[in-house]
Amino acid sequence: MQVSQNLISGKRKYLFALILLFISVIGLAFSMAEGNDFDIARREVLLRRIGHELLLQSGDSTSRVLPVNKIAADEYQIRFENNLTFQPDSLVNTTRRLLAKDPLARDYVVNVLNCRNASVAFAYAISKNEKNTIVACSGRIQPTACYLINIKFEPTGIITAKNGYLLGSLPFLAFIGFIFLRSAKPGRALPEVQSASTFSLGPVLFDTKNRNLLINGKTTDLTGTETRLLLIFASSPNETIERSRLQKEIWEDEGVIVGRSLDMFISKLRKKLELDPNVKIVVVRGKGYKLEIGS
Numbered sequence: 001m002q003v004s005q006n007l008i009s010g011k012r013k014y015l016f017a018l019i020l021l022f023i024s025v026i027g028l029a030f031s032m033a034e035g036n037d038f039d040i041a042r043r044e045v046l047l048r049r050i051g052h053e054l055l056l057q058s059g060d061s062t063s064r065v066l067p068v069n070k071i072a073a074d075e076y077q078i079r080f081e082n083n084l085t086f087q088p089d090s091l092v093n094t095t096r097r098l099l100a101k102d103p104l105a106r107d108y109v110v111n112v113l114n115c116r117n118a119s120v121a122f123a124y125a126i127s128k129n130e131k132n133t134i135v136a137c138s139g140r141i142q143p144t145a146c147y148l149i150n151i152k153f154e155p156t157g158i159i160t161a162k163n164g165y166l167l168g169s170l171p172f173l174a175f176i177g178f179i180f181l182r183s184a185k186p187g188r189a190l191p192e193v194q195s196a197s198t199f200s201l202g203p204v205l206f207d208t209k210n211r212n213l214l215i216n217g218k219t220t221d222l223t224g225t226e227t228r229l230l231l232i233f234a235s236s237p238n239e240t241i242e243r244s245r246l247q248k249e250i251w252e253d254e255g256v257i258v259g260r261s262l263d264m265f266i267s268k269l270r271k272k273l274e275l276d277p278n279v280k281i282v283v284v285r286g287k288g289y290k291l292e293i294g295s
Contacts, residue, residue, distance in 0.1 A: 058084040078149040107154040115146035233291035
């Protein structure tokens with residue numbers, strides 16, 4: 001099937017070009033965030049500084065602030081080696097002062113968790129827009145205990161823009177891909193296996209142009225897929241044709257190959273050929289199918 005092979009080859013070239021275009025768009029989008037790497041690393045240093053100052057305020061100048069744990073895309077956890085106490089007002093002031101140096105820190109929520117049961121001992125929300133800042137239960141010194149400090153930042157504008165850029169480019173890429181694939185695919189035209197449009201399958205007349213069978217003077221219509229499938233069999237009568245070849249030549253242009261679809265169309269063709277027992281499609285176990293034409 002030279003024509004079919006040429007079309008597939010042309011489609012693959014377009015698909016390769018589309019993949020390169022998509023990779024380029026992704027590379028461009030992610031390059032927008034490369035400048036954030038330094039700021040994010042700097043943010044983690046600031047978070048450790050918050051833990052350090054909190055220990056000093058608790059009267060502890062020797063125990064360690066454990067490595068900052070990134071628990072989500074925009075959420076971090078400050079951990080401590082020993083138990084400590086803290087004053088909510090001091091914690092709020094410390095985080096506001098230090099995170100003001102973080103250019104990516106716009107709005108954020110702080111939760112102080114009790115290590116033992118993960119309950120929230122203290123929480124507050126800080127916003128660039130002061131009216132959205134929420135600080136409750138201040139002025140109360142917390143008892144000495146094991147605490148974790150979770151800080152969740154609102155996604156930055158640059159990262160949001162990057163994601164929006166990626167998502168916004170997908171419809172455009174899908175449209176370009178549709179145009180490319182349409183230009184490589186000739187609709188649902190039948191493959192030109194032979195110049196003739198009519199095949200004699202023993203006593204059965206198979207008209208590919210009008211998509212029908214003439215059996216014992218009775219005309220039976222075929223669907224486009226049934227016609228393409230039978231055309232492959234008609235081109236190689238009494239020869240075994242592998243399932244993989246049938247699936248590839250019938251469904252590859254659709255972009256999806258479903259094994260059960262082949263069985264379903266074989267079954268439909270069998271029923272339409274039942275009017276003449278001399279022409280039938282048989283299963284060749286472990287290999288595929290064969291169009292048997294008797295005398």
